Amino acid sequence: MEPLTPQQLDPAPLASRRVVVFGFGAQGRAHALNLRDSSVDVVVGLRPGSASRAECEREGLDVLAPEAAAESADVAVMLVPDEVQPGLYAEILAPCLRPEAALLFAHGYNIHYRKLVPRTDLDVLMVAPLGIGEQVRRQYELGRGVPALLAVHQDASGGAQALAGAYAAANGHARAAVFATSFAAETETDLFAEQAVLCGGVGQLITAAFETLTEAGYPEEIAYFCCLHEVKLIADLVQSRGLAGMRRSISSTAAYGDATRGSRVIGQPSRDAMRVILAEIRDGRFAQELEAEMQSGQPTLRAWKAAAEAHPLEAVGARVRALMPWLDEG
Numbered sequence: 001m002e003p004l005t006p007q008q009l010d011p012a013p014l015a016s017r018r019v020v021v022f023g024f025g026a027q028g029r030a031h032a033l034n035l036r037d038s039s040v041d042v043v044v045g046l047r048p049g050s051a052s053r054a055e056c057e058r059e060g061l062d063v064l065a066p067e068a069a070a071e072s073a074d075v076a077v078m079l080v081p082d083e084v085q086p087g088l089y090a091e092i093l094a095p096c097l098r099p100e101a102a103l104l105f106a107h108g109y110n111i112h113y114r115k116l117v118p119r120t121d122l123d124v125l126m127v128a129p130l131g132i133g134e135q136v137r138r139q140y141e142l143g144r145g146v147p148a149l150l151a152v153h154q155d156a157s158g159g160a161q162a163l164a165g166a167y168a169a170a171n172g173h174a175r176a177a178v179f180a181t182s183f184a185a186e187t188e189t190d191l192f193a194e195q196a197v198l199c200g201g202v203g204q205l206i207t208a209a210f211e212t213l214t215e216a217g218y219p220e221e222i223a224y225f226c227c228l229h230e231v232k233l234i235a236d237l238v239q240s241r242g243l244a245g246m247r248r249s250i251s252s253t254a255a256y257g258d259a260t261r262g263s264r265v266i267g268q269p270s271r272d273a274m275r276v277i278l279a280e281i282r283d284g285r286f287a288q289e290l291e292a293e294m295q296s297g298q299p300t301l302r303a304w305k306a307a308a309e310a311h312p313l314e315a316v317g318a319r320v321r322a323l324m325p326w327l328d329e330g
C-alpha cells in the first residue's frame with residue numbers, strides 16, 4: 001500500500017471553497033486552526049449557547065449558527081461526536097446544504113453502518129487522522145503532520161478524491177503520509193484496534209498485572225510504575241523503532257522474558273477472542289449493541305466508568321502523578 005503522491009494531495013481544489021467545521025472539540029479545534037493557518041476560508045458551526053464560542057473568537061475564527069453555517073458551506077466537516085452526527089445531518093445539514101456540496105468525516109462509522117444516508121448530490125469524503133486532535137494541531141504547529149486515511153464514499157462531482165486530498169494537505173497530513181482506503185476498512189480496523197489493543201486490550205493488561213502484583217503483597221506505587229507508567233517508555237520505542245527495534249533496546253533479561261512469557265499472557269484464547277470481536281464488528285453486531293446502549297441511557301458504560309474510577313489504580317495514580325506535574329504537559 002503506497003501513500004498518496006504530492007499530485008494527489010494538491011491543495012488547489014480547496015482554493016475559493018468555504019469549509020465549515022461543525023464542532024470545536026478534540027478534532028474540530030485542530031482542523032479549524034490548521035485550515036485557517038493553511039489559508040483556507042474556514043468558519044466554525046456551533047450550537048446556540050456553545051461553550052466553545054469564546055475560544056473560537058479568541059482564536060479569531062468566525063462562528064456561525066448551524067443553519068447559516070450549513071447554507072454557506074462548500075465543504076461541511078462533521079466533527080461533533082459520532083452519536084450526534086445522524087441528528088445534526090437530518091435536522092440541519094440535509095435541508096440546508098447547497099446542491100453538490102461535500103460532506104467530510106474524520107471517521108467512517110455512521111456512513112459504514114448507515115446511521116446516516118447522505119443526499120445523492122453530495123460528495124461524501126473521509127480524512128481520518130491517525131492520531132488524537134491534540135497531536136493533529138501540535139504536529140501541524142511544529143511543521144510536521146499526523147498520518148491519515150482518506151476515502152470517498154460518494155463522488156457526485158467527479159472531484160471528490162481530489163477535494164479530500166486537498167483537505168488532507170491543508171490539515172497537515174500530507175507532511176506525513178496519506179493512504180487511500182474505504183469507509184468500511186477504516187471503520188472496522190479502527191474499532192478493532194481500540195477494542196483489542198489501544199483501549200480494551202491495554203487497559204485490561206495493565207489492570208490485571210497491577211492486581212496480580214498488589215494481591216501478591218507488592219506496594220501499589222511500585223506496581224503502578226512498572227505496569228502502567230513505563231508503558232509509555234515502551235510505546236515510544238515501539239512507535240519510533242518497531243517491535244524488533246524495541247527488543248534491540250531492552251536488556252537480555254527483558255528480551256528473554258518477552259520471548260518465553262509474552263505468548264503465555266496473550267495466548268490462543270486471546271487470539272480466539274480477537275477473531276470473535278472482529279466478526280462482531282464486521283457483521284454489525286457491535287454497532288447494534290452500541291446503539292441499544294446509547295438509546296437506553298448508557299447503563300453499561302456508566303457502571304463501567306464508575307467501577308474504573310473507584311479502582312485502586314486511580315488513587316495511587318493520582319498520588320504518583322502529583323509527584324510529576326509535568327506529565328500532564330504531554
Ligand SMILES: NC(=O)c1ccc[n+]([C@@H]2O[C@H](COP(=O)([O-])OP(=O)(O)OC[C@H]3O[C@@H](n4cnc5c(N)ncnc54)[C@H](OP(=O)(O)O)[C@@H]3O)[C@@H](O)[C@H]2O)c1
Binds near residue numbers: 046047050129132
Ligand atoms: N477524539 C479524537 O481525537 C478523534 C480521533 C480520530 C477521529 N475522531 C473522529 O472525529 C469526530 C469528532 O470527534 P471528537 O472526539 O473531536 O468530538 P468531540 O470532541 O466530542 O466534539 C465536541 C464538539 O461537538 C459539539 N457537540 C457535542 N454535542 C453536540 C450536539 N448535540 N449538537 C451540536 N454540537 C455538539 C460540542 O459542542 P460545544 O462546543 O457546544 O460543547 C463540541 O464543539 C468523530 O467522528 C470521531 O470519531 C476523533
